[in-house]
Amino acid sequence: MTENPAASDVLPTSGDKFRAALFVGVVVYFCSIFGILTSPPGVLAAYWPTNAVLLGILIRRSRPPNWLDWLSAFAGYLVSDLVMAHSLSKGLLLICTNLPGVITGYLIFSRQPKPYRTLRHPRAMPRFVLGVLGASAAAGTSGIFVHPILFGGSPAYGFAFWFCTELVSYMGILPVLLTMPNVKRWLKDHRRRADWPSFRLDLLAPLLAFAVSLGLGVHWGGPGAILYAVPAMLWCALTYSLFATAGITLFFCMWTLLAISSGVLQIGAAVDSPLAVMSLRVGLSLTALAPLTVASVMVARNELLERLQHAASHDFLTHVLNRSGFLTQAGELLATPQLLRHPVAVLMMDIDHFKKVNDTYGHDGGDQVLASFATVAQSCLRGGDLLGRLGGEEFAVLLPGCSAQDAYTIAQRICDAFAAHTVALRDGRQLNNTVSIGVCCAPRIENDIAAMLSAADTALYRAKENGRNRVELA
Numbered sequence: 001m002t003e004n005p006a007a008s009d010v011l012p013t014s015g016d017k018f019r020a021a022l023f024v025g026v027v028v029y030f031c032s033i034f035g036i037l038t039s040p041p042g043v044l045a046a047y048w049p050t051n052a053v054l055l056g057i058l059i060r061r062s063r064p065p066n067w068l069d070w071l072s073a074f075a076g077y078l079v080s081d082l083v084m085a086h087s088l089s090k091g092l093l094l095i096c097t098n099l100p101g102v103i104t105g106y107l108i109f110s111r112q113p114k115p116y117r118t119l120r121h122p123r124a125m126p127r128f129v130l131g132v133l134g135a136s137a138a139a140g141t142s143g144i145f146v147h148p149i150l151f152g153g154s155p156a157y158g159f160a161f162w163f164c165t166e167l168v169s170y171m172g173i174l175p176v177l178l179t180m181p182n183v184k185r186w187l188k189d190h191r192r193r194a195d196w197p198s199f200r201l202d203l204l205a206p207l208l209a210f211a212v213s214l215g216l217g218v219h220w221g222g223p224g225a226i227l228y229a230v231p232a233m234l235w236c237a238l239t240y241s242l243f244a245t246a247g248i249t250l251f252f253c254m255w256t257l258l259a260i261s262s263g264v265l266q267i268g269a270a271v272d273s274p275l276a277v278m279s280l281r282v283g284l285s286l287t288a289l290a291p292l293t294v295a296s297v298m299v300a301r302n303e304l305l306e307r308l309q310h311a312a313s314h315d316f317l318t319h320v321l322n323r324s325g326f327l328t329q330a331g332e333l334l335a336t337p338q339l340l341r342h343p344v345a346v347l348m349m350d351i352d353h354f355k356k357v358n359d360t361y362g363h364d365g366g367d368q369v370l371a372s373f374a375t376v377a378q379s380c381l382r383g384g385d386l387l388g389r390l391g392g393e394e395f396a397v398l399l400p401g402c403s404a405q406d407a408y409t410i411a412q413r414i415c416d417a418f419a420a421h422t423v424a425l426r427d428g429r430q431l432n433n434t435v436s437i438g439v440c441c442a443p444r445i446e447n448d449i450a451a452m453l454s455a456a457d458t459a460l461y462r463a464k465e466n467g468r469n470r471v472e473l474a
């Protein structure tokens with residue numbers, strides 16, 4: 001289940017493995033302490049997060065867990081039981097119900113392709129539910145044997161109790177862990193403040209609606225109050241990321257359980273029998289599925305739209321913008337208020353004697369020259385510059401905030417770099433080419449990209465006439 005080639009290429013040292021196993025043990029220990037501390041006296045934990053957290057960590061790992069990880073998890077469970085004054089035999093029996101669910105869940109989830117595992121596929125949720133049901137059923141099966149020994153209940157009750165407890169925690173916690181962004185990668189992608197998602201007040205509306213509906217539920221009460229937040233959660237799912245939606249649904253499940261058990265939320269019926277508690281837990285878990293499904297479908301839809309938009313605006317051969325992508329993005333850039341009162345330059349570039357390249361090296365050789373030129377030109381540009389292939393062997397560049405002198409220097413740099421660049425064809429042959437460039441500069445941003453391209457084209461024509469492999473200013 002290795003997804004990250006960079007991570008998988010570097011084999012973990014024994015120190016790495018030890019640290020990873022230690023992390024597993026520490027997390028299991030603290031989650032178990034939380035579960036025991038929040039459990040009603042004499043009864044098992046009302047919310048047992050450990051197994052779902054452990055399963056989430058193991059599924060997200062780039063390598064399968066080894067014996068050290070399992071040993072560390074085992075120690076984490078046992079030590080927390082002993083610290084909280086459970087007997088050794090009780091601790092061991094509880095581990096016998098905790099680990100089978102985690103192992104079963106791991107075996108199911110680790111075999112699924114990444115888009116399903118990370119819930120970024122339109123059909124990911126049914127598979128997720130099946131995985132969670134499998135893990136919960138494994139824990140329930142252990143409960144058939146362990147529950148009568150530990151608590152004297154019937155095997156059927158043991159199954160139902162363990163099954164429901166695991167179901168509610170897997171349904172709530174696992175989506176958060178499976179969809180959590182990689183923090184290091186996120187920070188790397190958003191290192192500059194300008195790259196951070198901009199804060200918009202209207203984006204808060206779904207969250208506010210969620211809070212208000214929870215408040216109304218507390219205010220009015222009654223059996224329907226549990227469901228007041230569902231439309232707001234669906235709105236959140238349509239607005240926020242999958243991870244944020246998973247966090248909101250987890251909060252909804254935990255809040256509702258806690259609010260009912262503490263009497264803050266009066267639903268008009270006593271949730272005091274085991275059957276009522278189990279019904280509530282299963283009902284909450286199933287309610288949380290609706291926003292998660294919407295968010296999962298939205299992610300898949302947005303990723304598909306992004307791919308389509310990229311394909312529609314980029315050139316398949318050179319991977320730079322195509323004509324319509326270049327013109328659209330150039331128009332948007334020129335309309336940016338921050339760029340007003342700044343100079344702008346446009347370059348028109350045409351590879352010299354390209355017909356001869358095709359005739360001598362074939363169309364495939366010509367294609368490789370085009371791709372090489374795009375790479376060379378891109379390497380000479382700054383981050384905010386736009387490069388596009390307008391058609392055939394003709395490329396254009398938009399240089400925002402660039403003076404005539406700088407534009408000429410950049411154009412000359414591209415010209416020299418391409419002349420010095422040797423294209424190695426797939427059949428082993430090598431060739432050198434040149435490019436002619438026309439430059440048009442405007443001291444202030446002019447919102448007419450077509451006029452600037454036309455002026456640069458006239459300069460390019462002159463560059464061709466004056467011997468090619470040169471830059472001419474309009």
Ligand SMILES: Nc1nc2c(ncn2[C@@H]2O[C@H](COP(=O)(O)OP(=O)(O)OP(=O)(O)O)[C@@H](O)[C@H]2O)c(=O)[nH]1
Binds near residue numbers: 365370464
């Ligand atoms: N390999 C390849 N060739 C293309 C592509 N698009 C256009 N061409 C070829 O590019 C050549 C352009 O030739 P011309 O416009 O005559 O110009 P040139 O030979 O470069 O001559 P000058 O521009 O005057 O230096 C034509 O032979 C087109 O068939 C493409 O995507 N791939």
